[in-house]
Amino acid sequence: MTPRTRLVFALVLSLAALPATAATKVFLHDALSKGLVPGGTDITVRQANSTQGSAKVTAVTDSAAGSISGQYFPSGTTGHIITKASGGTRTIWISDPLASGVTISGTITPNLWGLESAAQCNCAARYEVLRWDVRRGGIVSSLGISTDDGMSEWGTSAAVRNSPTLTPSSTAFNAGDRIVIVVYNDNAGNQGSNRNWTLDYDAGTGVDGDTYLSFTESLSFSPDGNNAPGQATTSELRLGPVLWEMACRALLGLAAALA
Numbered sequence: 001m002t003p004r005t006r007l008v009f010a011l012v013l014s015l016a017a018l019p020a021t022a023a024t025k026v027f028l029h030d031a032l033s034k035g036l037v038p039g040g041t042d043i044t045v046r047q048a049n050s051t052q053g054s055a056k057v058t059a060v061t062d063s064a065a066g067s068i069s070g071q072y073f074p075s076g077t078t079g080h081i082i083t084k085a086s087g088g089t090r091t092i093w094i095s096d097p098l099a100s101g102v103t104i105s106g107t108i109t110p111n112l113w114g115l116e117s118a119a120q121c122n123c124a125a126r127y128e129v130l131r132w133d134v135r136r137g138g139i140v141s142s143l144g145i146s147t148d149d150g151m152s153e154w155g156t157s158a159a160v161r162n163s164p165t166l167t168p169s170s171t172a173f174n175a176g177d178r179i180v181i182v183v184y185n186d187n188a189g190n191q192g193s194n195r196n197w198t199l200d201y202d203a204g205t206g207v208d209g210d211t212y213l214s215f216t217e218s219l220s221f222s223p224d225g226n227n228a229p230g231q232a233t234t235s236e237l238r239l240g241p242v243l244w245e246m247a248c249r250a251l252l253g254l255a256a257a258l259a
């Protein structure tokens with residue numbers, strides 16, 4: 001064996017020794033997240049993690065007539081971000097803090113359960129995945145949003161939708177970062193007015209409401225809690241320049257003494 005062949009052989013062996021990555025289901029729950037997401041109280045932030053739910057709950061979103069596009073976070077346009085109740089508060093999901101750093105780049109597959117109030121609703125959904133940065137204490141980037149008009153219309157009986165999948169922009173998450181999941185209303189054809197559709201979530205395995213996004217990567221989460229960086233108080237902000245000036249003067253004095 002040449003040294004080069006040995007090197008290739010060793011590389012192949014070391015790659016084979018790496019632990020296999022297992023897909024992770026990130027379930028949507030009804031409980032509110034304990035994490036702080038700046039942006040006011042007009043968006044309810046619910047918990048997401050890899051723990052299976054047990055009892056179905058619902059989020060009901062009113063239809064908006066016509067074609068819906070350009071959904072984005074944190075859109076306040078009626079008929080974009082889904083609501084917990086008809087005409088109610090927008091709701092999104094944020095995961096518990098990631099226990100360790102991970103780069104998310106593999107296919108994200110939805111498993112969303114839902115139904116529409118009437119066939120004339122012509123209602124469907126889109127979803128977006130974003131990164132919440134523990135160092136910044138806020139959402140810093142989007143990994144991508146599922147295709148516009150990409151999901152087939154909900155039926156009037158609850159059923160699951162497993163497409164479209166999302167190919168995320170490869171994004172490095174640090175330990176403590178969180179995965180944000182936003183579900184949007186979308187049209188399937190011309191959305192009819194005065195209808196609504198329901199997302200079922202937080203249920204047990206394989207039943208109506210077993211709603212999650214499946215990530216290619218192996219993800220593990222720390223217990224939830226507010227891990228955002230502390231905010232500087234007004235007095236600290238005022239004291240900052242004074243302390244800086246004192247430090248500069250001390251250094252200048254030291255330099256003068258040493259000269």
Ligand SMILES: [Ca+2]
Nearest residue numbers: 068069149187
């Ligand atoms: Ca659309």
Ligand SMILES: [Ca+2]
Nearest residue numbers: 119120121122
């Ligand atoms: Ca229809």
